[in-house]
Amino acid sequence: MATSQTTTESAVENQTTSIPTSAGESDEQSRDEWTDYRFTSRTAIETENLDVFYGDEQALSDISLDIPAESVTALIGPSGCGKSTFLRCLNRMNDRIKSARVEGSVALGGQEIYGDDTDLVELRKRVGMVFQQPNPFPKSIRENVSYGPRKHGNIEAGLLARLFGNDAGDEDALVERALRQAALWEEVDNRLEDNALGLSGGQQQRLCIARCLAVDPEIILMDEPASALDPIATAKIEDLIADLAEEYTVVIVTHNMQQAARISDQTAVFLTGGELVEYDDTNEIFENPESQRVEDYITGKFG
Numbered sequence: 009m010a011t012s013q014t015t016t017e018s019a020v021e022n023q024t025t026s027i028p029t030s031a032g033e034s035d036e037q038s039r040d041e042w043t044d045y046r047f048t049s050r051t052a053i054e055t056e057n058l059d060v061f062y063g064d065e066q067a068l069s070d071i072s073l074d075i076p077a078e079s080v081t082a083l084i085g086p087s088g089c090g091k092s093t094f095l096r097c098l099n100r101m102n103d104r105i106k107s108a109r110v111e112g113s114v115a116l117g118g119q120e121i122y123g124d125d126t127d128l129v130e131l132r133k134r135v136g137m138v139f140q141q142p143n144p145f146p147k148s149i150r151e152n153v154s155y156g157p158r159k160h161g162n163i164e165a166g167l168l169a170r171l172f173g174n175d176a177g178d179e180d181a182l183v184e185r186a187l188r189q190a191a192l193w194e195e196v197d198n199r200l201e202d203n204a205l206g207l208s209g210g211q212q213q214r215l216c217i218a219r220c221l222a223v224d225p226e227i228i229l230m231d232e233p234a235s236a237l238d239p240i241a242t243a244k245i246e247d248l249i250a251d252l253a254e255e256y257t258v259v260i261v262t263h264n265m266q267q268a269a270r271i272s273d274q275t276a277v278f279l280t281g282g283e284l285v286e287y288d289d290t291n292e293i294f295e296n297p298e299s300q301r302v303e304d305y306i307t308g309k310f311g
């Protein structure tokens with residue numbers, strides 16, 4: 009479990025101008041200390057001085073952020089502040105956007121991913137992604153789940169055999185395991201050959217999570233995964249995220265403050281200009297933020 013050691017002393021010393029937050033701090037200049045969040049568990053992802061530009065427009069500015077393994081990290085902030093851009097940096101999905109330029113460093117388990125020698129297929133297997141709109145393939149439920157292992161098997165000799173053995177029964181086992189992990193198995197076990205597009209939105213989203221889990225990732229990135237879902241489907245996704253964090257590192261973007269407060273262990277607050285303003289234990293962010301701007305944002309005064 010992560011523990012916060014965010015330094016507040018010099019924030020207090022620097023306290024000068026604006027109205028103090030409930031934490032008694034006011035000077036935005038001590039921002040570096042508010043984002044220098046330290047945790048005791050293993051670091052899964054380390055970003056350092058990350059800048060992202062789309063053409064001449066800067067979308068992220070100097071983001072240095074370490075993400076602990078086997079926990080849920082929420083990214084919050086107003087529309088356009090760079091949350092999705094940041095998420096896409098973590099598996100180099102921004103490489104697919106022509107105008108995007110990424111500077112700085114992202115390391116997974118200490119290994120830099122922004123090098124020419126990075127195998128992008130392998131990277132995206134290690135770092136899976138779930139999007140806002142469920143996007144199953146127009147294929148059977150089974151094929152949606154087995155697609156990834158098959159694809160990796162074709163590309164990387166030996167992986168298919170490792171994942172499936174040479175036996176179709178192993179494929180069945182893998183499909184079942186991923187669907188169970190995604191808390192969908194009991195709703196679909198008698199209709200695996202049906203087209204995935206016939207599932208409800210909430211089921212489709214859990215299928216997309218199962219598809220992501222089927223290739224055995226280390227990290228799961230989720231960009232507003234429940235924003236298109238009703239409250240019951242949302243609750244299922246939230247429960248699922250809590251379970252997944254026992255084994256995986258989950259990084260989730262959400263506009264829903266209650267959701268961030270409920271499901272995350274730590275929260276990073278981005279604000280307009282692509283700036284990381286504060287990063288801390290989720291309880292600290294919501295109950296005792298250091299920055300006035302963060303307090304204004306989470307209490308709904310702007311954004």
Ligand SMILES: Nc1ncnc2c1ncn2[C@@H]1O[C@H](COP(=O)(O)OP(=O)(O)OP(=O)(O)O)[C@@H](O)[C@H]1O
Nearest residue numbers: 062067085086087088089090091092093094105107
């Ligand atoms: N493909 C792109 N081409 C050009 N500019 C982009 C592109 N994607 C994002 N941007 C710009 O980068 C900035 C950050 O966008 P991003 O989508 O990361 O924000 P966000 O925090 O995810 O917003 P939202 O909450 O609305 O999803 C915005 O100004 C946006 O217009």
Ligand SMILES: [Mg+2]
Nearest residue numbers: 091092093231
């Ligand atoms: Mg976004």
